[in-house]
Amino acid sequence: MALGEPYDLTGKRIFVAGHRGLVGSAIVRRLAREDCVILTAGRETLDLTDQAAVRDWFAAERPDAVFLAAAKVGGIGAHGQAPVDFLHDNLLIEANVMEAAHRADVEKLLFLGSSCIYPKHADQPISEDALLTAPLDPIHEGYAIAKIAGLKLAQAYRAQHGRDFISAMPTNLYGPGDNFSLQSSHVLPALIRKAHEAKLAGDETMEIWGTGSALREFLHVDDLADACVFLMRDYSDDGHINVGFGEDISILELVKLVNEVVGFEGAIVHDRSKPDGTPKKLMDSSRLHALGWRPSYGLREGIAQTYAWLEEAIAAGDIRGLE
Ligand SMILES: NC(=O)C1=CN([C@@H]2O[C@H](COP(=O)(O)OP(=O)(O)OC[C@H]3O[C@@H](n4cnc5c(N)ncnc54)[C@H](OP(=O)(O)O)[C@@H]3O)[C@@H](O)[C@H]2O)C=CC1
Ligand SMILES: C[C@H]1O[C@H](OP(=O)(O)OP(=O)(O)OC[C@H]2O[C@@H](n3cnc4c(=O)[nH]c(N)nc43)[C@H](O)[C@@H]2O)[C@@H](O)[C@@H](O)C1=O
Numbered sequence: 001m002a003l004g005e006p007y008d009l010t011g012k013r014i015f016v017a018g019h020r021g022l023v024g025s026a027i028v029r030r031l032a033r034e035d036c037v038i039l040t041a042g043r044e045t046l047d048l049t050d051q052a053a054v055r056d057w058f059a060a061e062r063p064d065a066v067f068l069a070a071a072k073v074g075g076i077g078a079h080g081q082a083p084v085d086f087l088h089d090n091l092l093i094e095a096n097v098m099e100a101a102h103r104a105d106v107e108k109l110l111f112l113g114s115s116c117i118y119p120k121h122a123d124q125p126i127s128e129d130a131l132l133t134a135p136l137d138p139i140h141e142g143y144a145i146a147k148i149a150g151l152k153l154a155q156a157y158r159a160q161h162g163r164d165f166i167s168a169m170p171t172n173l174y175g176p177g178d179n180f181s182l183q184s185s186h187v188l189p190a191l192i193r194k195a196h197e198a199k200l201a202g203d204e205t206m207e208i209w210g211t212g213s214a215l216r217e218f219l220h221v222d223d224l225a226d227a228c229v230f231l232m233r234d235y236s237d238d239g240h241i242n243v244g245f246g247e248d249i250s251i252l253e254l255v256k257l258v259n260e261v262v263g264f265e266g267a268i269v270h271d272r273s274k275p276d277g278t279p280k281k282l283m284d285s286s287r288l289h290a291l292g293w294r295p296s297y298g299l300r301e302g303i304a305q306t307y308a309w310l311e312e313a314i315a316a317g318d319i320r321g322l323e
Contacts, residue, residue, distance in 0.1 A: 003164055004236045007065070007108050009229070015039040015063035017048060017097055018070030023112060023170075025177040026225035027067050034229070039063055049092040051099070058100035066109040067228060068097050068150075072143075076277045077209070078184040079140045087142030094150035102163055109165040110232050111154045113147040113240060115217075115281050116140050117169060125284035128169070128242055137278045151240045158238050167240040168231055171283050175221035175302065176309040181321030188218060191255055192307055193322070195262035205267045206259070209274030212252030217282050219245040220297035220305070230293045244283035245295055251276075261303045 018024035019040035031038050046057050048070050072089040101109050118126045119134035136144045154165035174188040198206040227243045313319045
């Protein structure tokens with residue numbers, strides 16, 4: 001594989017690390033449309049923090065390409081509960097997978113970082129060049145440092161060993177297969193669940209965290225998965241690439257949109273003991289757009305699709321975080 005060349009997925013053995021997660025399951029859905037062999041390994045068979053196990057698995061399975069969507073992930077309420085896990089697990093996962101991929105001659109690897117890598121008060125919209133120009137948001141600093149280390153490690157494998165390892169930095173994601181736990185989830189699944197449960201219970205109010213003034217950008221996970229396949233095929237360079245939606249919305253406006261879609265008509269109350277976090281983090285995705293990719297889901301359409309999926313999943317008793 002020559003660096004800088006397009007990568008043809010046809011007939012390739014492709015490992016989706018983290019295949020049961022929000023992103024990993026979407027990448028598996030998207031790859032089902034390709035003529036390739038999808039390899040997966042659940043944590044119970046392959047703990048990616050175990051270097052020897054990861055080396056052995058790669059030596060045995062010999063994937064041609066890897067989507068690295070496995071990580072310790074959570075919303076703003078989760079980071080403070082497990083700062084070691086967000087730093088330690090993510091460092092080990094990315095180091096083990098990239099090292100084993102190198103040893104097993106993997107042709108291409110895409111590492112998933114996050115918009116959290118950027119400074120808390122970065123100029124908006126946030127360009128890839130904003131990396132390491134100012135302090136991070138202390139709330140998720142460990143996770144952000146692990147993600148920065150991951151993109152730097154991918155660049156190092158490219159420089160030292162000529163490995164075609166690339167990095168994508170997604171904005172906030174949502175969609176089918178998300179984590180709906182009220183303690184550890186991201187904001188959009190939490191709001192959809194709260195509105196749904198308040199509607200069913202006939203509640204007069206629904207509680208949100210913080211002031212609702214923070215602004216967030218949301219990309220449907222099926223759009224992200226499509227962007228990941230696009231980048232795997234058509235991007236080969238050492239710079240990380242922002243994968244955003246292009247517009248942001250205040251949490252308060254988001255709540256109103258969710259409640260319209262779900263059909264909850266009660267009032268909003270605020271738990272101001274919870275943080276707002278980063279005030280705004282709209283990414284500049286113009287480099288990705290210049291490569292020829294754009295998202296397809298609008299936010300209202302994406303929330304409606306996610307809620308329809310949630311109702312079916314609840315009926316089937318198959319929801320992460322609602323156990
Ligand atoms: N969700 C979001 O809004 C955003 C996510 N991202 C990034 O996208 C990627 C995927 O995130 P997302 O899909 O939301 O996260 P999820 O928590 O939904 O999925 C993460 C997956 O990684 C697996 N995993 C975690 N630790 C291990 C381990 N030690 N060994 C094996 N597997 C492990 C989990 O397995 P198990 O099911 O067993 O727990 C899970 O399937 C991450 O890199 C994240 O940083 C970036 C920006 C936004
Ligand atoms: C995606 C990216 O960015 C993530 O950071 P974040 O965007 O701050 O996380 P969040 O999705 O939990 O949104 C939090 C915002 O939303 C408000 N908010 C209201 N009500 C609820 C609520 O009920 N739950 C949550 N979680 N937030 C709420 C809350 O007050 C705050 O303003 C990282 O965790 C990290 O995972 C990462 O990679």
